[in-house]
Amino acid sequence: MVQDRILVWKFNRGSKDALRRIYERYKDDLLGLAVMLLRDRSLAEDVVHSVFVTFAQSVGTFYLTGTLKGYLATCVANRARDVNRLKRGKSLETAVAEEACSKQDAPVNRAMSSENSQRLAELLRALVDDQREVIILHLHHGMRFREIAKARNVSVNTIQSRYRYGLEKLRAMLNSEMENDIGT
Amino acid sequence: MTSEHRVEEFVRRAKPRVTTTVEMDKRILDGSFAAVDRATRRGSADAGPNIWRSIMKDKRYKLAAAAVITGAILVGSLLLFDHGGPRAFGQVIEKVRSADSVSFLSRQKIGNQPVLVFRMYLQGDKVRCDLVEMKGQAEEFEQSRAEMEKGKIDAFETFVADFTRKQVLELDHVRKNFKKFELSSEVAAAFAGVNLLEQFRQVKPDDAKWIEEQSQDGRRIDVYLITPADFIGIKAILSGVEAQRMTLWVDRPTGLPVKILIEASLHVDGQRTDWFNFSDFAWNEPLDPKMLELEPPGGYTPKQE
Numbered sequence: 001m002v003q004d005r006i007l008v009w010k011f012n013r014g015s016k017d018a019l020r021r022i023y024e025r026y027k028d029d030l031l032g033l034a035v036m037l038l039r040d041r042s043l044a045e046d047v048v049h050s051v052f053v054t055f056a057q058s059v060g061t062f063y064l065t066g067t068l069k070g071y072l073a074t075c076v077a078n079r080a081r082d083v084n085r086l087k088r089g090k091s092l093e094t095a096v097a098e099e100a101c102s103k104q105d106a107p108v109n110r111a112m113s114s115e116n117s118q119r120l121a122e123l124l125r126a127l128v129d130d131q132r133e134v135i136i137l138h139l140h141h142g143m144r145f146r147e148i149a150k151a152r153n154v155s156v157n158t159i160q161s162r163y164r165y166g167l168e169k170l171r172a173m174l175n176s177e178m179e180n181d182i183g184t
Numbered sequence: 185m186t187s188e189h190r191v192e193e194f195v196r197r198a199k200p201r202v203t204t205t206v207e208m209d210k211r212i213l214d215g216s217f218a219a220v221d222r223a224t225r226r227g228s229a230d231a232g233p234n235i236w237r238s239i240m241k242d243k244r245y246k247l248a249a250a251a252v253i254t255g256a257i258l259v260g261s262l263l264l265f266d267h268g269g270p271r272a273f274g275q276v277i278e279k280v281r282s283a284d285s286v287s288f289l290s291r292q293k294i295g296n297q298p299v300l301v302f303r304m305y306l307q308g309d310k311v312r313c314d315l316v317e318m319k320g321q322a323e324e325f326e327q328s329r330a331e332m333e334k335g336k337i338d339a340f341e342t343f344v345a346d347f348t349r350k351q352v353l354e355l356d357h358v359r360k361n362f363k364k365f366e367l368s369s370e371v372a373a374a375f376a377g378v379n380l381l382e383q384f385r386q387v388k389p390d391d392a393k394w395i396e397e398q399s400q401d402g403r404r405i406d407v408y409l410i411t412p413a414d415f416i417g418i419k420a421i422l423s424g425v426e427a428q429r430m431t432l433w434v435d436r437p438t439g440l441p442v443k444i445l446i447e448a449s450l451h452v453d454g455q456r457t458d459w460f461n462f463s464d465f466a467w468n469e470p471l472d473p474k475m476l477e478l479e480p481p482g483g484y485t486p487k488q489e
Binding site for chain 2: 006014016019020023027028031032035036045048049052053054055056057058059060116117119120121135139140164167168170171174
């Protein structure tokens with residue numbers, strides 16, 4: 001935390017080395033978050049790129065209120081949400097075609113090494129954006145509900161509700177999978 | 185799989201291990217560095233990076249800055265009066281100059297930041313700030329506040345700085361951990377480089393007005409209003425200052441300040457009207473040397489980054 005604040009202070013003084021260290025510190029986590037939210041390695045890289053360039057533009061004026069990791073993760077989640085909205089806005093035909101390509105190239109498979117990760121990604125797709133986001137930010141990135149609520153400008157109760165409903169859906173899907181396995 | 189806990193465990197364990205590629209790193213860093221260059225060029229056309237602006241946005245340095253400002257006010261304001269104020273303050277100046285220590289309660293509001301309330305202790309080149317409240321961030325401090333209400337802690341955080349040794353100790357009383365770090369030469373020089381006394385000397389005597397006599401708890405208090413252009417060099421600290429004034433309450437029997445209010449109309453991040461309020465002064469009361477030590481109390485562990 002203090003290390004981050006010092007890095008931010010140096011960054012605000014124009015230190016590119018500080019910016020590099022911030023990037024090195026959080027790049028993998030942020031890329032992982034983007035991959036989970038977008039299920040597309042290429043788009044995820046673009047999102048992380050966009051977040052860092054925007055962050056870099058704030059040099060001299062950036063003001064950190066919470067944690068740096070939380071701030072950057074929230075930025076990635078915001079961008080990912082925008083990208084997902086754009087994807088949904090495309091015609092069904094385009095989306096289907098892209099989905100087919102996505103499966104062929106399976107870029108996400110390369111990004112996610114373990115079977116469980118891929119399985120989780122599949123399950124998370126069934127959730128609405130808000131629920132998926134809060135679950136990933138909380139369980140994968142250690143953000144507190146309060147922190148997420150502040151970033152989303154909603155109440156803590158709202159965030160906790162999204163989390164509970166999302167988790168309940170995951171639980172139902174996992175139970176259903178288990179029953180199917182037993183049935184076969 | 186029935187419990188919520190197990191689902192949470194599954195999600196945690198399934199966190200993907202994703203790593204960036206060299207190409208991606210290069211693309212992002214190149215883009216980011218170019219953005220820094222653009223922003224710096226644009227910024228230098230306006231005001232340029234302002235070390236004080238950065239410092240005042242950093243809580244730790246802000247507390248120390250407030251202490252330095254306050255120390256200068258205490259001495260400088262009395263010098264001002266010595267040059268033609270309505271009362272003879274020669275003896276008072278000497279008292280303040282020869283003071284071994286002072287403690288007081290400080291409240292400050294800068295821009296859209298929360299109101300900081302802290303107890304401050306000054307002795308020589310050492311400063312201790314106990315952060316006791318951050319109004320406006322109630323949720324973030326919920327746990328800490330609960331601990332304080334139970335009497336388990338006296339402050340959320342403590343910041344002890346030795347400006348001669350350029351060393352700082354930060355204590356988190358809620359988590360019982362500590363962090364030591366060095367003040368960079370740049371920051372230490374920034375603190376030392378604000379010659380506030382010199383700025384005070386440039387203030388005209390007419391800027392100080394005796395306003396009235398008040399009675400507080402049976403004590404006679406003289407109230408003064410000072411409205412110079414930049415009486416504590418605050419322009420060097422906060423950009424965009426448009427107007428400022430200081431009200432000073434002086435205890436007549438002791439001749440020492442008991443309360444200081446600084447109001448400044450500023451322009452920081454689009455917000456205006458900021459203030460520093462210093463009260464509950466205690467002069468020359470012996471400070472426990474341990475309070476200003478750069479060593480953590482027993483039971484505190486190094487903060488994990």
